[in-house]
């Protein structure tokens with residue numbers, strides 16, 4: 001068995017919204033081709049972790065290195081060039097853009113990006129909707145669009161924040177299937193997920209966050225046997 | 237030709253055309269204001285001053301450098317735009333995160349200073365600028381005699397407005413700009429240098445005001461006060477149209493020019509204030525403006 | 532240094548009479564000033580002190596940026612000048628009429644614009660004021676570019692001849708002090724506290740069931756009225772009503788006075804108006820372009836000290852004092 005390639009390394013990461021200190025020294029790492037989840041209660045800092053890595057939160061300290069490049073040292077608009085793609089929790093579909101414009105919005109920095117046909121095969125719902133206003137799509141379709149536009153850029157490391165939030169089970173299944181295909185394509189993914197079953201079906205490893213720190217880690221196999229502990233962390 | 241409301245149709249049509257000339261300037265300036273506001277959240281009070289700067293640089297080009305009108309038409313918008321971009325970089329950028337009122341006040345001070353500087357250097361009196369030779373002469377339209385230059389102004393500004401509208405609505409760049417208006421940090425996360433885009437947008441819109449200044453030089457006298465008297469009217473236009481829409485800004489600008497022209501026929505003494513009256517009516521009947529979305 | 536200030540602060544709290552001496556010195560200065568300084572300059576300063584303080588009521592305390600306050604100042608000036616010159620009304624009646632006109636105008640502007648926020652409000656007031664400017668250019672009674680000249684000053688209470696510049700000064704001083712007292716009382720009344728609450732957190736004020744627009748409107752009308760009083764006094768003292776008084780430049784200048792002194796502080800506009808008017812007076816003879824200097828100060832003020840002279844000083848003192856207490 002070959003040694004896993006370390007892609008992202010986060011150590012003692014802190015970040016702030018103005019005066020409020022949100023990340024309190026979080027550490028984690030992600031290997032090539034892995035799907036890793038961040039679990040944790042509401043307000044634990046999962047979204048903030050992603051926003052900090054993307055440079056959307058600018059007040060930050062510590063270490064975050066992707067493929068040997070220091071994320072904290074570069075301007076926010078350079079991060080995407082490293083192949084890091086962000087699918088935000090609120091989906092971020094633009095109401096002043098139609099579906100096609102939304103899809104073509106993020107520049108494709110790498111030639112490996114998916115072609116539109118591939119995208120429509122993955123998400124048939126998006127086909128033929130080009131001129132619909134982005135925000136007129138259903139919640140599930142908006143989620144697909146948010147993922148699709150990142151796949152088009154050739155990003156091979158994706159930050160996926162609660163993709164199943166508020167979606168009907170059928171749609172969750174669609175997204176789950178798409179995730180499987182992305183994994184098969186060799187993409188690396190950090191997934192924030194409240195839905196444990198969804199998380200288990202897709203991920204290799206799981207981190208638990210609490211009050212801005214990473215407090216525990218489980219392999220997917222270990223998750224089942226530690227359900228009580230997980231439930232305590234998540235407060236269910 | 238028949239009479240309309242007791243006014244010969246010829247006179248009426250003539251005033252409509254003349255109104256379109258003023259309307260062209262309203263449209264170009266309010267278009268720039270609307271884009272700047274959408275992207276930077278700045279009410280650019282100095283917009284009129286940049287227009288004045290454009291006219292003055294045009295005049296200086298001719299009198300000091302011997303650069304003719306056509307050269308000015310290319311050079312001046314660039315000069316004005318670069319100056320605007322520098323202002324954005326050095327000053328406005330630092331004001332985005334605080335109350336919008338401060339950027340308005342800053343550009344207000346800038347307008348005062350620019351107007352004061354030009355009055356100090358060149359006096360308050362207007363400077364004539366000759367109509368370029370190729371555009372002298374008139375079209376005899378039957379109902380009126382339209383100077384070629386004025387026709388050119390309407391044509392050029394309508395074309396420029398249309399071009400800007402097309403870029404904003406139909407191109408990738410336009411999509412980036414619209415997206416950045418909605419959610420700049422997400423657009424940055426997609427790898428687009430939004431701060432640079434803001435600088436360029438400001439520079440471009442201000443350059444557009446400079447372009448309007450070049451067009452204006454042969455029609456109106458080139459004077460330090462030409463900008464401020466126009467900008468206040470353009471503000472009223474913007475309040476009427478609402479700041480939300482680019483197409484709206486263009487349409488409102490043109491149509492208010494026409495309304496102003498028609499008022500000259502029916503009730504000449506009110507022509508200076510008719511736009512403000514329309515503004516009051518719109519505020520009462522449709523507070524967000526004709527094309528506005530208020531937040 | 533901090534020790535000194537701390538000592539000083541303690542001292543002033545302990546010895547209240549220091550304040551009384553301060554007030555006495557100020558009063559004496561104001562009363563004796565015309566013997567030392569050109570009285571018309573003093574009158575000009577006083578009028579702008581009142582004007583800027585009135586603007587501050589909306590700008591600093593109600594959070595409304597008006598870019599059209601010259602309409603009230605200059606509109607009142609025209610009405611007062613016309614009343615005194617053409618109708619031959621006495622001083623008091625002319626000033627009252629001008630002030631009343633400003634109040635009505637304030638009500639009209641307010642009703643049109645008060646529900647709009649921030650920059651929209653600024654643009655609306657600017658445009659409405661410009662409309663008045665154009666009307667002033669066209670109406671025959673304003674004298675167009677020439678303005679209304681040689682406005683008679685008349686007699687104060689039919690007793691004191693205001694042709695005497697010193698008498699004029701004291702009358703203006705009295706009126707401005709009364710105007711400032713009205714503002715002070717307003718700010719320290721329940722109404723003032725409501726304004727403060729609205730500025731602090733408007734949504735909360737709305738949720739408490741306050742009719743926010745109504746309170747803002749009252750503040751705006753009061754502000755317009757006092758601005759009108761300032762304009763009426765000035766036109767009588769200077770005997771000239773002109774287009775300058777209704778121009779957007781003046782609306783901007785009075786915003787600058789408030790900003791540079793310190794928005795939302797009582798002393799701020801007083802300091803700011805004194806500074807700006809004095810500066811303009813000095814510039815007028817220096818040959819330097821006033822508008823340029825004013826514009827540059829404006830920009831510098833926005834970029835560097837948004838709290839103004841007074842606000843900045845107080846804030847720094849506080850920092851020093853707090854450090855002293857630790």
Ligand SMILES: Nc1ncnc2c1ncn2[C@@H]1O[C@H](COP(=O)(O)OP(=O)(O)OP(=O)(O)O)[C@@H](O)[C@H]1O
Pocket residue numbers: 017020022040041042043044045046047048049089
């Ligand atoms: N823009 C902001 N300004 C200030 N505080 C914020 C901001 N966004 C989030 N926070 C705070 O940061 C903390 C972490 O929020 P975050 O959104 O990262 O949590 P989360 O783990 O993603 O929660 P959820 O599961 O609800 O999405 C919360 O206490 C939240 O209140």
Ligand SMILES: [Mg+2]
Pocket residue numbers: 046047048089161
């Ligand atoms: Mg979250």
